[in-house]
Amino acid sequence: MLVSVPARVLLPDVGLWEEITGLFALIGGVQAVVLVAATAGVILGAVLWAGGHATGLGGVAKAGRLAVAGSLLVPVVAMALPGWIGWVIGTLSGG
Numbered sequence: 001m002l003v004s005v006p007a008r009v010l011l012p013d014v015g016l017w018e019e020i021t022g023l024f025a026l027i028g029g030v031q032a033v034v035l036v037a038a039t040a041g042v043i044l045g046a047v048l049w050a051g052g053h054a055t056g057l058g059g060v061a062k063a064g065r066l067a068v069a070g071s072l073l074v075p076v077v078a079m080a081l082p083g084w085i086g087w088v089i090g091t092l093s094g095g
Helices: 014-055 058-092
Strands: none
Touching: 014 058
């Protein structure tokens, strides 16, 4: 004799997606702060790089180069973040 097992239906919580729309507005403000911080990071890194090179301190020059490189990559990630969030939401909701 076959026993009927009720099927589980998984539905997304649409209330959650409505709350996430507020996150997109917040991300716009965060992106502006990230751009200002990245600009400051590039300037500080360039000063460290130049100072380390001028004084012969290789460690300081290397830290400056890494600061400049990191400060240039951070805005790229910050600008792509809203698109990634939208993609994740679309993927998780099956759309």
